[in-house]
Amino acid sequence: MRIAVIGSGYVGLVAAACFAELGHEVISVDNAVQKTALLQSGEIPIHEQFLPELLARHRGRRVTFSSSLPDAVRVSQAVFIAVGTPQGGDGQADLSYVESVARELAGAINDYKLIVEKSTVPVFTHDWIRKVMLLNGASRDSFEVASNPEFLREGTAVTDFLFPDRIVIGVDSERAATLLREIYRPLTDGTYYRSGDPVRAPEGARVPPPLIQVSAKSAELIKHASNAFLAMKISFINAVANLCESVGADVHQVCQGIGSDSRIGPRFLNPGIGYGGSCFPKDLLAFRAVARECGYDFRLLDEVININEDQRVRFLNKVRNALWTLRGKRLAVLGLAFKGGTDDIRESPAVAMVEMLLNQGCEICAYDPAAMERAREILPSTGMSYASTAYDAARGCDALLILTDWAEFAELDLERVRAALAYPIIVDGRNLYDPAVMGARGFLYYSIGRADVQPAARIMSTAR
Ligand code: UGA
Numbered sequence: 001m002r003i004a005v006i007g008s009g010y011v012g013l014v015a016a017a018c019f020a021e022l023g024h025e026v027i028s029v030d031n032a033v034q035k036t037a038l039l040q041s042g043e044i045p046i047h048e049q050f051l052p053e054l055l056a057r058h059r060g061r062r063v064t065f066s067s068s069l070p071d072a073v074r075v076s077q078a079v080f081i082a083v084g085t086p087q088g089g090d091g092q093a094d095l096s097y098v099e100s101v102a103r104e105l106a107g108a109i110n111d112y113k114l115i116v117e118k119s120t121v122p123v124f125t126h127d128w129i130r131k132v133m134l135l136n137g138a139s140r141d142s143f144e145v146a147s148n149p150e151f152l153r154e155g156t157a158v159t160d161f162l163f164p165d166r167i168v169i170g171v172d173s174e175r176a177a178t179l180l181r182e183i184y185r186p187l188t189d190g191t192y193y194r195s196g197d198p199v200r201a202p203e204g205a206r207v208p209p210p211l212i213q214v215s216a217k218s219a220e221l222i223k224h225a226s227n228a229f230l231a232m233k234i235s236f237i238n239a240v241a242n243l244c245e246s247v248g249a250d251v252h253q254v255c256q257g258i259g260s261d262s263r264i265g266p267r268f269l270n271p272g273i274g275y276g277g278s279c280f281p282k283d284l285l286a287f288r289a290v291a292r293e294c295g296y297d298f299r300l301l302d303e304v305i306n307i308n309e310d311q312r313v314r315f316l317n318k319v320r321n322a323l324w325t326l327r328g329k330r331l332a333v334l335g336l337a338f339k340g341g342t343d344d345i346r347e348s349p350a351v352a353m354v355e356m357l358l359n360q361g362c363e364i365c366a367y368d369p370a371a372m373e374r375a376r377e378i379l380p381s382t383g384m385s386y387a388s389t390a391y392d393a394a395r396g397c398d399a400l401l402i403l404t405d406w407a408e409f410a411e412l413d414l415e416r417v418r419a420a421l422a423y424p425i426i427v428d429g430r431n432l433y434d435p436a437v438m439g440a441r442g443f444l445y446y447s448i449g450r451a452d453v454q455p456a457a458r459i460m461s462t463a464r
Pocket of ligand 1: 150151155234268269339
């Protein structure tokens with residue numbers, strides 16, 4: 001199948017590479033000429049596992065890059081829209097990029113095209129795309145609009161695409177359904193997994209994945225409702241963690257107990273300093289805004305958002321409880337990315353915490369394996385420094401804070417950390433360590449939803 005993917009951001013680029021991997025001929029289109037040139041020359045602007053391998057395999061053969069939307073659309077049977085839908089006023093999604101693509105598409109189509117929304121968009125967007133295309137001269141029977149939401153996580157986007165829990169197609173005609181089913185056939189009939197050199201399956205992958213066919217409206221709601229539900233799970237467990245702190249229970253024991261109920265499940269129940277990233281915060285606001293516009297006050301979402309924001313303030317208080325006063329304290333911060341495995345700092349709770357601590361007069365020395373360059377661009381320089389290892393960050397500090405769940409932060413050489421710190425104090429916003437172990441290793445250890453731990457032996461400043 002010949003496919004055009006409009007927008008070569010994180011979703012568009014991953015989709016283009018993965019469609020090529022499934023055997024389709026793909027043109028990835030972006031109006032940023034410089035970015036297109038970069039992609040043509042073999043560079044990749046995002047940090048995503050397996051993407052370099054897939055692009056190396058298919059670039060110039062099954063995937064090409066272009067800045068001309070009309071040229072790409074004319075030769076394609078399906079056109080996926082994967083442009084940005086940033087946050088606009090009042091939390092609503094700003095759909096101006098989608099609208100301008102729809103206008104351009106109207107002038108470019110020469111025969112029947114299936115237009116597919118891949119970006120995260122509010123319900124009714126497919127209808128608006130159709131209306132805009134009709135208003136701009138496209139004839140009624142020359143196109144249809146479908147919705148095919150993605151459920152890709154940053155860091156594992158390629159395997160999420162190729163080994164999905166489900167594929168959702170939102171279509172309002174048999175013709176559109178047949179085309180989309182054809183595009184995903186190598187996954188749904190399992191031929192991709194039996195092919196010569198498929199991408200390695202992640203643990204627990206269910207193959208072949210089911211394909212769920214629904215109306216376009218339902219598909220649009222599925223995307224927003226999925227992200228809202230996952231965010232709700234996180235806020236729920238954070239609220240439970242707060243209660244655990246009040247009564248002296250252990251949130252991980254509670255998680256084990258509730259997560260083993262197959263109706264609840266154990267995933268996305270990790271307590272911490274709250275969710276962030278380019279999706280959850282924006283999508284929750286957009287979902288709430290669209291519900292309100294449609295006459296429903298989705299108050300549950302307000303509370304999910306409030307708990308998430310409170311979680312940061314509670315963590316700041318935790319640091320204050322560990323250190324008494326904050327002004328002038330030198331703190332080592334491990335993690336700036338919004339989650340481990342990415343260099344993305346958009347809406348990062350770690351960055352928000354650093355800003356709050358700087359405002360309190362702390363000095364911060366931060367280390368992140370991938371996100372320091374980006375963080376440097378937005379964080380103030382006064383009071384802020386960066387280290388090239390976790391141990392360098394810890395050197396001479398009054399305490400160490402863990403703010404992002406990078407795998408390497410869970411495997412620190414604790415002796416080295418203790419020796420580097422001025423005081424053996426760790427405030428862990430991601431619960432990466434066992435409190436009993438930390439006490440035995442001589443730390444004052446504070447985490448989320450578990451009792452604070454004093455060291456087994458006498459506390460001593462390690463630096464003097
Ligand atoms: C999220 C969804 O997981 C994807 O399914 C969706 O496709 C994507 O948004 C999107 O709409 O594009 P992503 O933003 O990459 O993916 O990140 P997640 O892995 O979902 O994590 C989001 C935030 O929640 C992070 O800050 C993470 O640290 C936090 N989190 C996650 C927790 O605090 N606890 C958890 O148990 C899980």
